[in-house]
Amino acid sequence: MELANETRVQEFILLGFGVRQQERFLLLIFFTILYILTLAENITIISLVLLDAHLRWLPMYILLSNFSWLEICYVSTTVPRMLFDLASPHGIVSFRDCFLQFYIFFSLGATECFSLSAMALDRYLAICCPLRYPQLMSPISCYVLVASCWVLGFLWYPIATVLIIKLPFCGPNVIDHFLCDPGPLLSLACPPLGNAPIVIQNFLNALIIGNSLFAVLSYGIVIITLMKSSYQGSRRKAFSTITLHLLVLTLFYGSVAAMYLTPGGENQSEVTKAVTLFYTAITPFLNPVIYCLRNDQVKEALRRLLKRKVGWLTRKERV
8 A cells, every 4th residue: 555655666677679689789770770861851851941942931841841850859759769778788767767758759749640630731721722722821820830739749648647657666667668658657557557547548549530530531622622623733743742641641640550549459569569660760761751752842942952052062162
């Protein structure tokens, strides 16, 4: 009874991937390269939007640059810690740092859900309400929308975080994961757990199902509108953009739903790690490629930037 009102555990041990030393070294090299490439891709997109006089005022690219910054924050919350644990023999994390990572990671994940919904809303207004689009999605409106996504994201998980922190952790303190995730944390808490598991699951359900349904409904209306359009060239270009957005949605919500909405997923530790690794490290690397792979405006902006850079270097050499 005394343990129920106090926290005995002062630190946790993250088991990570449970592989041999040689395999740990290979994983360390692979994910270090992946992390550097992810940062480079997203920084490139942000720089293009900020430096290009045309892109910086377009709503879709304001949202895209925000999404790239969000991906940088998102991947930096987990991957550096994972790399550190791969390089060190013991993945020890303090109680405070564990829950700090938990809160920031899930808040950024919630922000990403709201940001994907904002991008779906932007495409809906652009295609279904083209005459009102410039007024509805002005640059100021975009910045307000972006700020709202961040505020909602970081207000979504304080209650869930506090509920887990207040649970009695009296041992053991070994987390069979490479990050502080609610499933493994709840499995380490000593009973009684009260309503914490139900409340946390309800927050996750509302966030994932609500935002995914909003995005799918928005893109569904967009697709119906495009099919009725008589302009083949514009329709083909719009379909191409929507297809890429839907691919990003599928990758993100598919992996997140498999992780947090599938019954019994928490008991399969290796599958859980693989799925978590996919949406924490792989999708932030793939998203910039997907969004910009067939985006002519981004390619043109990159050509203009490189042309200006080459011209500046040429003038400098002449001087």
